[in-house]
Amino acid sequence: MTGLRLFCFCVVPLLLLGTAEEVENPRRDRSHIESTLKLKEEKPADDYSAILQRLRKIYHSSIKPLEQSYKYNELRQHEITDGEITSKPMVLFLGPWSVGKSTMINYLLGLDDTPYQLYTGAEPTTSEFTVIMHGPKLKTIEGIVMAADSARSFSPLEKFGQNFLEKLIGIEVPHKLLERVTFVDTPGIIENRKQQERGYPFNDVCQWFIDRADLIFVVFDPTKLDVGLELEMLFRQLKGRESQIRIILNKADSLATQELMRVYGALFWSLAPLINVTEPPRVYVSSFWPLEYQADTHQDLFSKEEISLLEDLNQVIENRLENKIAFIRQHAIRVRIHALLVDRYLQTYKDKMTFFSDGELVFKDIVEDPDKFYIFKSILAKTNVSKFDLPNREAYKDFFGVNPINSFKLLAQQCSYMGGCFLEKIERAITHELPDLLGSIGLGKKSSVLSCDKTGCGETPKNRYKKH
Ligand SMILES: Nc1nc2c(ncn2[C@@H]2O[C@H](COP(=O)(O)OP(=O)(O)OP(=O)(O)O)[C@@H](O)[C@H]2O)c(=O)[nH]1
């Protein structure tokens, strides 16, 4: 009888209130995450994969031949694999150490207190690039295995060396959200430590992820705002990806409102010179973790900000095909410019060569000072290429150092009776095939966004900011 009474007095109240830990650290309701990201909705089996297959076909038939013929990969070290074409949108988390990146991923996926939550802590914790993706059951995958599997979009990472692959890890989690996006957690930036000390090219690896991410969350902790050289370097790398950047002022409930406003101002003051766009990036001010916001803070604002961020994420999921097509088209534009440039170098070389000249000296002269021969200018003038898309001149010195000019053919000679000309094919892909593919997914944006009529196939400054 006494035992039963004890059960009633001690256990029942605890059962009603939850565990002791929850009483101490009350958790916030998570239902808005599911509803905003529409996780319960079964997406209709749309023609998603059919469109990706068509995209793959356009890439292989119209873009890749030119890319290979002019060794584009050796200039930019960028090749597109089939895995990359069919991959899910990627959300990248960047920022200083201990700002709450891993905690935020745990929170969004509801991984807290499960065996597969990401390791978090007040000291620098994440030391690996961690790719969190969908899988039928929980599984970790070593970096070397991920890189060896060409069906995955991470195989190009192999080029960063074995040291790096040891710092790459994949986690497969059976989560609804991961059926639509892949998250990438990164080691935090440490200001007083040079990134080179990590034993692998940290900045190059970051750049690889930055170039491919559909959404880039740069997270800050308002209690230790530290904008130093390493962060400056990161923002330099983010150039050109401004429309994917979202700044997060995390842990916002740990400061009083007035202090928070001061930090907000200070953050913008420090970041303004680093972000080179007229429109400021979207900043989300909130506390992205499962615990209840601290009392006497702007809880209402924080929960609204969180919903805005989720809507933003949802938008990326819904636009994934559109973004993928735009990404391939942007790549095609760069490949085309590269091919035009190599063609121009080659043409100039042929023009300057006489029976008595020394080929090596003639070409050295051209490579050392391409402006003397109007190489870049002529590309701009003749083909309506945007000057912002022209690659770095210096890169061509290295490029031709490894690839002798004689190993290339002129564009005019790259035609076949059956297949047509490489240049025409890539131009058709940029002006018609890719915009038509976009039109076929019913977005109706084909002419305005992707037509070359107005831009002459140059890259237009895109602004895909979404304001909420
Ligand atoms: N008050 C508060 N603390 C947080 C919040 N998010 C994370 N933290 C705490 O901040 C510390 C660092 O969190 P992590 O998630 O490990 O940070 P990180 O950015 O992944 O750090 P690195 O992996 O070292 O780069 C942990 O002690 C967390 O409990 C938040 O929203 N509010």
Ligand SMILES: [Mg+2]
């Ligand atoms: Mg971490």
